[in-house]
Each structure stands twice: as structure tokens, then as C-alpha cells.
Amino acid sequence: MNGANKAVSRRDFLYRAAAVGGTALLFNTMNAWGMGINSRAGAPPALSGSGKGKKVVILGAGLAGMTAAYELGKLGYQCQVLEARAFAGGRCQTARKGFRLQELGGETQTCRFDDGQYINHGPWRIPLHHQSTLHYTRLFEVPLEIMVNDNDHAFVYLENAGPLSKQRLRPAQLKSDMRGHVAELLAKSVRNSQLDRDLTADDKTLLLDYLAHEGQLQGTDLRYKGRSGRGFTVNPGAGLAPGPGTPSDPLGFKELLASKVGNVYSAVQDFPMQNTMFEPVGGMDAIARAFYQRVGRQVRLQAEVQTIRQGERGVTVTYKDNVSGKLSAITADYCLCTIPLSVLRNIDSDFSPRFKAAIKSVAYAPVGKIGLQMKRRFWEEDEHLYGGHVLTDLKAINTISLPSTGWQKQKGVLLGYYHYMSDAIEISALTPKERAEFALDAGQKIFPAYRASFDSAFSVAWHRVQYNLGGWAEWGDDNRKDSYPLLLEGEGRVLLAGEHLSYLTGWQAGAIESAWQQIEKLHARASA
Numbered sequence: 001m002n003g004a005n006k007a008v009s010r011r012d013f014l015y016r017a018a019a020v021g022g023t024a025l026l027f028n029t030m031n032a033w034g035m036g037i038n039s040r041a042g043a044p045p046a047l048s049g050s051g052k053g054k055k056v057v058i059l060g061a062g063l064a065g066m067t068a069a070y071e072l073g074k075l076g077y078q079c080q081v082l083e084a085r086a087f088a089g090g091r092c093q094t095a096r097k098g099f100r101l102q103e104l105g106g107e108t109q110t111c112r113f114d115d116g117q118y119i120n121h122g123p124w125r126i127p128l129h130h131q132s133t134l135h136y137t138r139l140f141e142v143p144l145e146i147m148v149n150d151n152d153h154a155f156v157y158l159e160n161a162g163p164l165s166k167q168r169l170r171p172a173q174l175k176s177d178m179r180g181h182v183a184e185l186l187a188k189s190v191r192n193s194q195l196d197r198d199l200t201a202d203d204k205t206l207l208l209d210y211l212a213h214e215g216q217l218q219g220t221d222l223r224y225k226g227r228s229g230r231g232f233t234v235n236p237g238a239g240l241a242p243g244p245g246t247p248s249d250p251l252g253f254k255e256l257l258a259s260k261v262g263n264v265y266s267a268v269q270d271f272p273m274q275n276t277m278f279e280p281v282g283g284m285d286a287i288a289r290a291f292y293q294r295v296g297r298q299v300r301l302q303a304e305v306q307t308i309r310q311g312e313r314g315v316t317v318t319y320k321d322n323v324s325g326k327l328s329a330i331t332a333d334y335c336l337c338t339i340p341l342s343v344l345r346n347i348d349s350d351f352s353p354r355f356k357a358a359i360k361s362v363a364y365a366p367v368g369k370i371g372l373q374m375k376r377r378f379w380e381e382d383e384h385l386y387g388g389h390v391l392t393d394l395k396a397i398n399t400i401s402l403p404s405t406g407w408q409k410q411k412g413v414l415l416g417y418y419h420y421m422s423d424a425i426e427i428s429a430l431t432p433k434e435r436a437e438f439a440l441d442a443g444q445k446i447f448p449a450y451r452a453s454f455d456s457a458f459s460v461a462w463h464r465v466q467y468n469l470g471g472w473a474e475w476g477d478d479n480r481k482d483s484y485p486l487l488l489e490g491e492g493r494v495l496l497a498g499e500h501l502s503y504l505t506g507w508q509a510g511a512i513e514s515a516w517q518q519i520e521k522l523h524a525r526a527s528a
Contacts, residue, residue, distance in 0.1 A: 042131035044071050045520040049527050051077035056522070057317050057330050058082070059308075060338035061299045062090020064498045064511035066291035067136075068336050068519050069298050075523065080330055081295065082319050084304040084467050088296070089288030090338075091122040091468060092508060095371060095458045096283065103464035109432050111458045116406075117413045119371025120284040121460045123508050124401075124415075125149060127272040130509035132516070133287070137280065140290035147279040148404045151388020153231075157446045158393045161259035164251070168446060171391075173230040173251060174261050180224030181253035183215025187222040226250040272507075279404065287508070303328075308335065308349040310492045334522055335494045338515070340364065341487075342469035344496075355491045358483035362500060364470020366424035370439050370459035372416040378449035380408060394442045396423035411455065416443060420471070428461030435459045473500035488517075495522055 044067075054077055058065045061083035069079040095101070096118035099111040113119075125147045126133050137144055152172035159166055190204050190211070211217065216227040226247055234246040280286035292299065302322040309316045315335040320327055337344065342364040345356070379385040379402050387404040401415035416439035419427065427435055436457035443450040462471040475484065487496055497511075497518040504510030 043135055044516045047075055047520060047523050051075040051523065051526060054526050055332040056334045056336060057315060057332035058336045059305055060090065061088035062338055062511060063092055063508050064338040064515040066295050067512050067515040068497060069295040070291060071519055073295065079298050081299040082303040082305055083299055083301050084322065086301055088292045088299055089285055092285055092288040093122040094118050094283030094285040095121050101460060103461055104466055106464060109458060112456045113373045113413060114411055117373055117411060118283045119413050119415065119458060121369045121371060123284055126278040128274060129272040130507060132509045132512040137287060142286050142290050143281040144278045145281050146404060147277045148387025149273060149277045150275040151385065154385050154388040155390045155446060156261055157390065158261060160393055161261055163255040164259035164261060169261065170231060176227045176230035177250045178256055180215040180227060180250065183211045184217055184222055184224040187211040187217060305347055308347060310350065310494055315493045334526060336518060336522060337494060337496050338498045340468055340498065341473060341500050343467055351491055355486065358486045361479040361483045363474045365420055365472055365474045366463040367471025368419050368424040368427055368461045370416040370435055370457055371413045372439060372457050373411060373413045373455040374453040375455050376410060376453050377412045378447060378453050382449060390446060396427050397442045400443060424461060428464055432459055472506035
């Protein structure tokens with residue numbers, strides 16, 4: 001649009017809102033205009049009729065499989081769940097004292113954390129948007145606590161940040177200074193009529209007023225000179241000293257731009273992230289255990305699927321007992337397969353060549369995590385950090401996450417790295433002891449007490465875990481277009497479910513909502 005008196009378009013204003021205030025301001029503006037993002041499905045489908053007399057074999061006792069068994073059971077279906085592991089839950093795992101894991105080609109790890117200490121080495125947080133997951137924590141009375149997902153007092157440490165390299169910077173400083181400098185620049189542009197000639201004079205006055213408050217700009221020249229939100233050099237206190245405290249000096253705008261630090265912390269605010277998220281008290285596997293309490297009688301553990309065959313009247317699955325080695329078979333009217341596609345592609349089946357090709361078209365992300373038990377909580381005692389993440393460009397570290405539990409206790413377990421793709425592949429080749437040494441060397445650059453406080457470690461490389469072979473499904477545009485609809489439809493009497501058949505890959509909600517969708521489809525076919 002042209003003309004000085006015409007109103008700015010919604011699209012243009014939303015773009016500027018995001019540029020000035022980030023996603024938080026953008027989402028608030030969208031919600032005010034009724035354009036907000038809807039929450040995900042919050043309840044299972046309301047199914048009528050009965051499944052009595054019909055049998056369903058469910059492959060995999062992860063969250064998708066157990067969700068299906070629970071919901072189909074309410075309709076009267078006879079469900080038998082086959083799970084290759086010695087426990088249910090799939091990737092919904094928590095490592096605590098005595099937990100054992102053997103990766104393919106690697107040595108067996110036994111977690112040696114102290115009683116009460118743990119690491120969620122699978123899923124570790126629940127966003128408020130994932131009402132499907134929260135539906136079951138509410139229904140099963142799984143107690144939740146706040147997980148601090150974004151702590152403005154934590155550190156950003158970059159080794160390749162130009163003028164700001166190798167400094168422990170706090171997100172509060174970076175956000176405050178970027179907002180202030182950008183607000184100053186934009187305010188001067190508006191005042192000089194250099195920006196957006198579609199804004200009226202009244203619009204400009206209102207925008208300048210907003211920017212002066214948003215950036216805490218000072219004086220008639222609208223200068224950014226720092227703000228209290230970025231922290232103090234000396235904090236305010238009692239008496240004359242420290243009294244009002246000593247404000248800290250802002251980082252230079254050109255230095256901030258050159259460092260590209262804004263690219264590091266901005267992702268924490270992306271959908272579906274929030275500053276505070278949820279986690280089950282005592283470990284994420286509380287969700288899996290709650291499901292298992294309700295469907296455990298239908299789950300056969302240590303049952304590794306060998307073949308899948310189907311005909312006009314049913315499906316037959318053969319499986320091996322991983323303890324005795326004995327082969328057995330089970331026949332059912334329908335099969336719901338929740339096995340990851342990375343594993344399913346290697347199972348003998350009579351799927352059509354087209355369906356098999358679709359299964360093989362989906363890659364899985366190499367993902368690695370390590371939990372480090374520390375003898376003392378130096379991040380709290382020395383640095384006053386309570387939860388949140390330390391973001392870094394240190395090789396193959398990506399994120400160090402501080403626990404949101406056990407405040408001010410003696411010991412604690414932090415997430416020493418969370419990496420993906422080539423980084424995960426490279427570090428997974430190390431022994432567990434070497435992985436711990438690698439994580440300690442990196443953390444020592446940020447925290448002086450890191451190595452001296454170390455107690456024990458537990459790590460996982462999900463692409464080397466036998467019944468997963470990857471952290472989550474990685475879809476591309478082409479196979480989303482071609483393979484995704486085909487796999488959603490299933491083939492014959494076999495339907496598929498899991499996080500891989502959702503747009504919430506890597507989240508528990510993806511597994512749950514996929515199961516909801518597929519059991520509705522299964523029930524419709526069985527009732528026809």
C-alpha cells in the first residue's frame with residue numbers, strides 16, 4: 001500500500017512485532033486479533049459401539065502402543081501388546097540407580113547415580129500445548145512440577161562469536177541490549193520519517209511511545225543506555241553500600257550483531273517452547289509406568305517381532321521370546337504397529353513393495369544425551385543458576401541443561417550435552433567413559449567447578465539403541481507428500497502409529513495423538 005495516511009497491514013505489523021519484540025510479542029498480538037495458534041487435541045476420540053469379540057495385536061509398548069491398548073480396551077477389544085524390551089515405555093525412559101543400557105556394538109552401562117538422582121535421557125519436557133500428554137497425566141494422577149526451560153540468568157557461551165567470544169553472557173543481557181538497541185534504531189527511523197510511510201502521524205506517535213517503553217530509551221534523543229533487566233554489576237541492597245546498586249553497562253550494538261548471539265537463544269522461544277514447561281515428579285517414565293499399571297496384563301515383554309503376515313480375515317505375527325529363544329505366533333483381526341520405521345523396515349513382512357518403500361523413505365535423527373551427577377550443585381551455589389539451559393557452540397555440546405528439581409540439595413544431575421546428527425554420530429563412537437571426559441572438558445570452559453565436582457555419568461546414543469535406531473523420524477517435504485499419506489492409511493488389516501506418523505515428531509504428544517487417530521480408523525473399519 002502507498003500513501004502516508006493509510007494504515008499498516010496486519011502482515012506488516014506482525015512482521016515488525018516479531019522483529020522488535022520477538023515471538024512472545026508476536027503471539028500476544030496474534031491472540032489479541034483472534035489469530036492465535038490452537039492447542040493440540042486434548043482428549044481421545046469419543047468412540048461409540050463395541051469392539052467385543054475382536055482381537056487386536058499391538059506391536060510395541062511405547063506410549064502409542066499403550067495409549068491404543070488403553071483406549072481400545074474401554075471399547076471391549078481384546079488387545080495383546082508385544083514388546084521386545086524387558087520394560088514398557090519405548091523412549092519414555094529415565095535412568096536412575098541400577099538402570100542398564102547396552103547400545104549396539106557397545107558396552108553395557110549401569111547407572112550409578114545416588115538414590116533419588118536421575119536423568120530423563122528420552123523425552124524430558126512437556127509443553128502446555130501438548131494437552132494430549134497432559135490429558136493422561138491428569139487422568140492417571142501423575143504429579144507434575146515446573147521444568148525451567150528458559151532462564152534469563154543462565155549463560156550463553158560461544159567460542160566463535162567475534163568480539164564476544166569466550167565470554168559467559170547472560171540471556172537477560174543479550175535480550176535487553178538487543179531490544180534496546182533495535183528500539184533506538186527503529187525509534188529514530190520513525191521520527192525521521194524513514195520507516196513505513198503507511199503509518200499515520202498518530203500511528204507514529206503511538207509507536208514511538210511503545211518503543212520508548214519497550215527499549216527503555218532515555219532522553220529526547222531516544223538513546224538506549226542499558227536497563228535494570230540485564231542485571232547489575234553490584235546488586236541493590238541495604239544501607240548506603242551497596243544501596244541502589246551499580247547498573248551494568250550494555251553491550252555494544254555492533255558487537256552484538258557481529259557475535260550473532262541472538263541466533264543462539266531465539267530458538268528457545270519457538271513453538272511449542274515456553275519459559276516454563278512441565279515434567280513428572282521423579283522422572284518422565286512415571287507416565288509410562290502409569291500406563292503400564294492399567295494395561296500391563298495385556299503386555300508381553302521380551303517378545304521381539306519376527307514376521308508380519310496378513311490375509312483377508314486376520315493378521316499373524318510371529319515373535320521370539322528374548323529369554324528362552326522360543327518362537328510363537330499370535331493371530332488377530334487387526335494389527336496396530338507402533339514400532340519405529342527405522343526398526344520396522346528390517347522386519348520380515350508381506351507389505352506391498354510400495355508400502356515397504358514408504359517405510360524405508362523416512363530417516364531417523366541420530367541423537368545423544370549424557371547425564372552428569374555432580375557432588376555439589378555449583379551452578380546454584382557459585383553462579384546462582386536455578387534451572388534452564390546453558391547454550392553454547394562448543395563442539396558437540398549444544399546445550400547443558402540444569403535440573404529443575406532438588407533445589408539447594410547437595411548433589412544434582414545435569415544434562416551435559418544434547419546433540420544431533422553428525423555430532424551425535426561422532427561422539428557415539430566413544431566409550432561411555434570417553435563421552436564423560438568429552439563432556440567434562442567442554443563444561444570446564446564455562447564452569448570452573450565442573451570437573452572437580454563430577455561424580456558419575458550415564459549416556460545414550462539413540463541411533464545405537466536396538467529397538468529405536470534413532471531419536472525421532474526426520475521427514476522431508478517430498479516424503480511427507482508421498483509416503484506420509486500412504487503410511488497413515490496403513491495396508492490391509494495393519495495400521496501404523498507412533499510419533500513418526502505425526503507432525504509432532506520427537507514429542508510424546510505425537511505418539512499419543514497418532515494412536516488416537518489410528519484407533520478411530522481401526523474402530524471404523526472393525527465396525528463396518
